Amino acid sequence: MKQIQGSFIRGFVTIVVSGHMPEMFFQECVRRGITVWNIKRENKKTCSGNVKLSDLREVKRIRREFQYKISFRERKGFPFLFSRFFRRKEFVLSFIASIFFILFMSNIIWKVEITGELPKEIEEKISKQLNEYGVHPGAWIFTLDPPGKIQQKLTEDIPELLWVGVHQKGTTYHLEGVEKIVVKEDKVEGPRNIVAAKKGVIKRMYVSKGLPIVSINDYVEPGKVLVSGILNEVDNNAGNEDGKDKKKPVKVAAEGEIIASTWYEVDVTIPLKKNYELLTGKKEKKYFLGFNNFTFPVWGFGKPEFEAIHYDSNQTPIKFLRWELPIFIKETTLSEKQYHEIVRTHEEAVEAGIKQAKEELQLQLGPEAKIVSEKILHESVENGKVKLYLYMTVEENIAKAQPITQGD
């Protein structure tokens, strides 16, 4: 029976043979290696039997050699079902339409989930921000930025978030946020001194609590006590009664701001020639439908009118249910760029170097420090670069709290 197996899949035909001794026709078929089954004698002159669709050509060849008449009665199997299916246009159309529908649905966001232990208001803020980016149920997935970019944007736009993880899981966007808990700087509680954090010459002092030990224009080394927290107050009551100058130390938390002039030595090198690219802001977008390495333009034809182009591509695969198809949509942004070349004179280079050094130092010291003056200690030109050795004077707060260790 193995020979008949699978005949429904590949299709078979019931043929009716008529003529003298019709069974001999099947005998001839079998002799040539055609499998025949369910042979029935209909009446004296006719016989019916099943033949595979693939053997039909051979059967027709045998018929030409003999004087039998053959008619086809039934066609069964998938090939016939398929042809009947494809003859009906509505079926085919609706089938294609449904595939496109699923394709369409698979590329839409259905759900945006925010997890993590976040307060309600931050959660709302996130969903509002996401709406602004276009991440909301019903949005096309391939018009959105990749999750990494959304992640970056979210952490930038919502300062309360310490970290946010954005994962795309099929048609849902999973967001996991961690709130930033603003921890106040640990203040030294209890009695304390103010000591110098850096070496410098004191310029101004504002002491609100405590006993200043140094005075303006004093040079201090790091660690030196500037404002003491131990006050030697006269205990008035005791002094009056006993008639004795009895001093009792009182410990307080010293507070104050000590502005000192400090100095830094900085090295900078500035090239005399500099090349850089700048985007002008003119841009065009092109869309491609891609398959493997082959891309087919869908939208945005022709060359842009600018010559120097910066390409920025972004690929989004199209999904079918949960599988990613090998087809993808590629969005390419072409932006015009300009090449700039700067040739600086020696003086300009030095100026740029000083500016750069100042900026770097300001960044290092924080916004409260003030750079007062700078001086070039040494300069040299090497390999088209100006090397500067700068001396900078800065006025900044050098106060640092230090607890007074109790004797007990």
Add this chain to the structure above:
Amino acid sequence: MSKLQQRLRPWLVKYLSLPSDVVMELPRMTIIGQLHVYIENHKGLSVFTDNELRLKTTKGYIQIKGSSFVLKMMLPEEILLEGKITEVKFIPA
């Protein structure tokens, strides 16, 4: 030569106990009740009607009689007959 072979074959079957249907080119028939007859090693169909099947063999014919016969499967040397079998007969040529 063929004469020698014909004398040699029964001897092979008898003393080496080789299967007789293979060695002597005889048809092998499997009958399941009155329902099926499975015939191997036949030499071709000669008559097939609703109530009779006649097959050629090396030494004559096999005649099977009954009613409502259907050839369930037909291959070059095998045949599967279905129907109500009443009679199996060997007709020497």
